[in-house]
Amino acid sequence: MKKLLQFIFAIIVLYVIVIFTLPQIIDTAINRVAQKAPYTVSKETQDLYNSLDFIADLHCDALLWKRNLNKENGRGQVDIPRLIEARVALQAFTIVSKVPWGINFKSNSTDSDLLKLQSFVSGRKPKTWWSPKNRALAQCDELKAFAKKSDGRFRVIYNADDFKKYLSDRKSNTAITAGFLGAEGLYPLMGDINNLDVLYDAGIRMMSAVHFQDNELGSSAHGESLGGLTDFGKEVVKVIEQKNIILDVAHCSPNLIDDVTAIYHKPFISSHTGVKGTCPSQRNLSDKHLKAIANSGGLIGIAIFEEAVCGLSAEATAQAMKYTADLVGVEHIALGTDNDGAVKTPYDIRGLNLLVEALLKVGFSHEDIRLIMGENVKRFLLEKW
Numbered sequence: 001m002k003k004l005l006q007f008i009f010a011i012i013v014l015y016v017i018v019i020f021t022l023p024q025i026i027d028t029a030i031n032r033v034a035q036k037a038p039y040t041v042s043k044e045t046q047d048l049y050n051s052l053d054f055i056a057d058l059h060c061d062a063l064l065w066k067r068n069l070n071k072e073n074g075r076g077q078v079d080i081p082r083l084i085e086a087r088v089a090l091q092a093f094t095i096v097s098k099v100p101w102g103i104n105f106k107s108n109s110t111d112s113d114l115l116k117l118q119s120f121v122s123g124r125k126p127k128t129w130w131s132p133k134n135r136a137l138a139q140c141d142e143l144k145a146f147a148k149k150s151d152g153r154f155r156v157i158y159n160a161d162d163f164k165k166y167l168s169d170r171k172s173n174t175a176i177t178a179g180f181l182g183a184e185g186l187y188p189l190m191g192d193i194n195n196l197d198v199l200y201d202a203g204i205r206m207m208s209a210v211h212f213q214d215n216e217l218g219s220s221a222h223g224e225s226l227g228g229l230t231d232f233g234k235e236v237v238k239v240i241e242q243k244n245i246i247l248d249v250a251h252c253s254p255n256l257i258d259d260v261t262a263i264y265h266k267p268f269i270s271s272h273t274g275v276k277g278t279c280p281s282q283r284n285l286s287d288k289h290l291k292a293i294a295n296s297g298g299l300i301g302i303a304i305f306e307e308a309v310c311g312l313s314a315e316a317t318a319q320a321m322k323y324t325a326d327l328v329g330v331e332h333i334a335l336g337t338d339n340d341g342a343v344k345t346p347y348d349i350r351g352l353n354l355l356v357e358a359l360l361k362v363g364f365s366h367e368d369i370r371l372i373m374g375e376n377v378k379r380f381l382l383e384k385w
């Protein structure tokens with residue numbers, strides 16, 4: 001009996017050691033930055049950057065890593081203090097709820113689920129270990145808890161009233177920032193459309209059908225089947241439209257984007273992507289799909305990491321933005337960094353001044369840069385909400 005108790009005690013001690021060390025080690029190794037702050041640009045660029053009233057980022061996965069986002073932790077690419085330092089007004093916090101073992105761009109099996117282990121070693125509650133739905137709800141709760149403990153520096157936006165109040169408050173105080181919740185793949189539905197209301201009620205206002213794996217809704221660009229929307233997926237898209245949730249096609253297979261284009265009647269977006277025109281890859285958008293998003297009145301959030309833009313530099317992102325703007329118009333371009341998305345980035349969120357410098361170099365005007373860095377997102381949300 002005594003030996004059994006000693007064994008159980010040793011297991012508990014080991015688990016506590018693991019949850020306080022391993023997630024930090026993985027987070028540090030996986031969300032790396034090529035160039036650390038401070039980020040220096042010319043006076044002209046910095047003056048322009050400082051004059052941007054509304055900077056917005058359509059995608060980050062910071063909630064996945066079990067970090068206190070109210071603190072600058074010295075790892076990862078974004079948190080609330082760094083958002084404020086970078087003068088970012090709005091950050092989308094997208095929820096990753098299922099990830100395959102051996103994740104890759106080409107083909108991932110449908111059933112594999114690395115987040116079972118990740119939830120366990122992160123010290124998340126047992127109800128999250130097996131359930132993508134509970135993982136999503138836990139991350140929603142965590143963002144709200146960060147807002148509560150932020151001394152008013154951070155708030156979560158759910159609707160037009162919140163957004164307008166925030167814009168008004170921020171006029172007199174730029175030392176505050178805000179976020180809204182998104183779901184990167186609707187694995188949390190677990191095949192039940194009623195769970196869409198559960199996610200909406202938890203605060204999620206942007207949804208994409210899939211991430212790296214096919215699911216009940218349809219096919220990922222990195223999945224096994226490369227098909228389109230299933231009948232269930234079409235039903236879900238209809239409800240997303242009715243509930244006025246932002247529909248995101250990032251990571252969706254080309255056939256799925258075709259199906260969305262055919263059945264969805266409102267503006268839709270790709271929150272974080274590259275474009276085949278400057279970086280041909282399985283995950284990036286073709287000219288046809290860039291035009292489809294623009295024709296819907298939507299936004300194309302260009303990412304900053306190497307695999308999306310074929311370069312680990314601000315210039316590579318600026319080139320993708322220029323290509324897209326020349327094709328569909330600057331009013332459809334936005335930023336979707338994919339910070340903390342298990343990617344290496346050229347700079348952390350404080351390095352967006354480097355991006356502004358690169359945008360000037362590829363020929364964008366000051367007014368274009370205002371639109372790209374956030375005004376397009378502000379306009380889209382004011383019209384949407």
Ligand SMILES: [Zn+2]
Nearest residue numbers: 251272338341
């Ligand atoms: Zn992603």
